[in-house]
Amino acid sequence: MLPVTHHGLWAALDQIAERHGLSPSALARRAGLDPTSFNRSKRTANDGRPRWPSTESLVKVLEATGESFSSFVQLLEQAPELKEAYPDQMTRTVPLLGMAEAGQGGYFDDAGFPAGAGWDAVPIPGVQDEHAYALEVSGDSMLPLYRDGDLLIVSPGAQVRRGDRVVVRTRGGEVTAKVLARKSAKSIELVSLNPDHPNRSIELADVEWIARIVWASQ
Numbered sequence: 001m002l003p004v005t006h007h008g009l010w011a012a013l014d015q016i017a018e019r020h021g022l023s024p025s026a027l028a029r030r031a032g033l034d035p036t037s038f039n040r041s042k043r044t045a046n047d048g049r050p051r052w053p054s055t056e057s058l059v060k061v062l063e064a065t066g067e068s069f070s071s072f073v074q075l076l077e078q079a080p081e082l083k084e085a086y087p088d089q090m091t092r093t094v095p096l097l098g099m100a101e102a103g104q105g106g107y108f109d110d111a112g113f114p115a116g117a118g119w120d121a122v123p124i125p126g127v128q129d130e131h132a133y134a135l136e137v138s139g140d141s142m143l144p145l146y147r148d149g150d151l152l153i154v155s156p157g158a159q160v161r162r163g164d165r166v167v168v169r170t171r172g173g174e175v176t177a178k179v180l181a182r183k184s185a186k187s188i189e190l191v192s193l194n195p196d197h198p199n200r201s202i203e204l205a206d207v208e209w210i211a212r213i214v215w216a217s218q
Helices: 006-019 024-030 055-065 069-076 080-085
Strands: 092-098 120-124 133-136 151-155 165-170 175-183 187-192 200-203 207-217
Touching: 006 024, 006 055, 006 069, 024 055, 055 069, 120 151, 165 187
Parallel strands: 092 133
Antiparallel strands: 092 120, 133 151, 151 207, 165 175, 165 207, 175 187, 187 200
């Protein structure tokens, strides 16, 4: 996880305002805040200490502008001091596939790594696994944790442990995201993310691959 700098956070807010043709004051008004909330004069206290916008203010800005949290993170990472200090953790592009498509042949090799053609791409911050990819959630089977349209970043190279959120593909082509409750020599026990959907027990012989969810855009 990259650190959030005072300069980078305010710069990200300024860029959101600029994207929407707004001044910092107009952005604050649109978000239902005091018009002076984002004024440059308020970003530093009289004694020189940095002042930070509240989490509530940030959420209101994202809601008012329709910006996603992931796009805000990308703006944060554009701060020059972060690019210089953390060159290996900047946003990079990973393959993107829908959950339904992930059940079809031709997109993964036998180890569960992305392969073949037909992938779209999406920028994701701070993911180190060169084989990482994104799956787009469809439907409500993963509520309340993941909603329709959320992106799950999957790392085939990450070690999977009990309690991890994982994506599993069976040899029959079914792809499901659940919590790994237990793994024995013969089977895996999976807990559903949605209480309205049943838990699962799958024989290891029927598991084509299992990979850990390392990040989600929500």
